[in-house]
Every structure is written in C-alpha cells, then in structure tokens.
Amino acid sequence: MNEYSTKQRKILLDYFGKHTDECLSTTEIVCALSVCGVSESAVYRNLVALENAGKLRRMSKAGDRKTYYQYIDDEDCRDQIHLSCIRCGRTSHISPSASKRLAKDLKNDDDFIISNGETVIYGICKKCSRPLSGGKA
Amino acid sequence: MNEYSTKQRKILLDYFGKHTDECLSTTEIVCALSVCGVSESAVYRNLVALENAGKLRRMSKAGDRKTYYQYIDDEDCRDQIHLSCIRCGRTSHISPSASKRLAKDLKNDDDFIISNGETVIYGICKKCSRPLSGGKA
C-alpha cells in the first residue's frame, strides 16, 4: 500500500504538511487540490490509503455533519495524546507527564489500557480562553 | 426543539436505551427501526434533533467510514469523560479521581480547559485485555 510516489500523492501530503495541526474537511481538500489538477477520486483513494497507513486520522466534529482528516505528522506524533480546541480547531500534544499519569490512573482505576494515538481530548486552548489576547473566533 | 413525544421518537429513544453503552451506525438504526414502521427521514430528523439537544453524541470510528451515534443517558453522564474500547466498542466512565487529576494537569501543564462531555478516550477495556476470560472479539 502506498507503493509509488505519484505527483497527486505528493500534492496531497504537501497540502496536509502545510496544515499539520488542523482538521481539514474532505470537501475542502477535494476543492483545494482540484485546482492543482488532482481528481476527486484520487483524493478519496489517497485519503483512505493514508488513513490505513496511519498517516491521517479521520474524525467528525460536533455540530456539522462533515468528515475531517488530520495529518499525523511523524512517528513521534502518532503516539501522542492530542488536544483539540473546540473553538479554533487547532491541535497540540498533551504534556508527557500528564500523559503518563493518565495512563497509570486509567490502568489502576479503570483497568483500561489507553491508546494514545487514537485519543483526542477536546476543550478550550490557551489562546481561546483568553479573549483579550487574540484567540481566533 | 423536541417538543412532542411521538411514537417514532419514543421508539428511537427506546432503541438507544437498550444500547446505552454502544455506538450505533445510522444504517443500523434506520434498518432496525424500519421494522417498527419508522421512516428513514424520521430517523434522520430525530438523530439531528437529539444530537442538538445533547442526548446523542455523533462520532466516527477509525477503520470504517460510517457515522455512529451514542446515547448520552442522563445529565450526569453528559459531563463524564468516556472510555471506549477499540476492540468491543463498549463505553464506560473514567473514574472521578482520574478525571479530576487530568483536568488539573491539562490546566497546569498545557493551559487547556478540558470539555469532559466531548472527550472520548480510546483503548482496550478490562475484558478485552484478558483474552482468556471472555473478551468479545
């Protein structure tokens, strides 16, 4: 899977690379890439392939009824618990210490083994909780 | 919103009530309720209404490309962080102490205010991590 490096695949990855910490809707992606001459079917086929390869995460937001994809940058990033702001949509990584403590608590209290890479914590980020200092939206 | 208590609405809620801790796909729901004489459009309209009313959570799973809904039972449940098993799909609540500690850590370390009701932690549950004692799948 994902054996050849084609022009279209590069364009798609490049596009995600420029929006590393954002959730992009399929419509948005199809639209943006059609300008570069990438067909709709190529986009969809690559989204599926890249999701299966673990390079993209598929998700939906509360509120609208769209499908979003987010780039899971590097190896390192894949095992991080992500924080996603419900105001501005930006994501970041949880601190290592909080991550470790959470894993331990879940194991002890709930007998649950967390899968960091698949977990996204929602809430309000630093910027957005301070309306006066320039939070988007 | 959600003003009248109709037969269809009751059937839908009843169906969710019987699957409190599961994620049900739209197809599955439409299919199951059509047997009881609930039309597809009534299902969709009610899913939207109940999601907006905060009684259902809409989500997608890694792997397939379907839309799922889960029942958010009572008031209490709505502010709980949920644990979802990626093997069997069952959900439960994180322990209060782990929840509090996580909120504190996120605030201190990451300046992030968690929204419990929207957060789902993925991983392997107790049953599924013990293959010998009857974990489903």
Place this chain on the structure above:
DNA sequence: GTAGATGCAAACTTTTTGCAGACTG
C-alpha cells in the same frame, strides 16, 4: 385548532468503483 412530526419521493451530497490509459520503479 395549531404547531410540530411523519411519510414518501425527489433532490443532493458524499464516496466508491469500473475501466482504459498513463506513470513509477
């Protein structure tokens, strides 16, 4: 009686697929 819901069918939107030709390694 009236606002709100439902069913049905049609309209849309989003995704998937078949196939012939183009491209990568």
Place this chain on the structure above:
DNA sequence: CAGTCTGCAAAAAGTTTGCATCTAC
C-alpha cells in the same frame, strides 16, 4: 515491462428537503 495509480463518468450510499397529511397537546 509489471504493477500501481489516475481521470472520467457512472453508480452507490448516505442525507436532506418539500409538501400534503396526520398527531400531540
């Protein structure tokens, strides 16, 4: 050259919507 990937167009799925009719309160 062989195995993949792409574009296009058609098909399939999944959702939404208009409208006349029906129901809940």
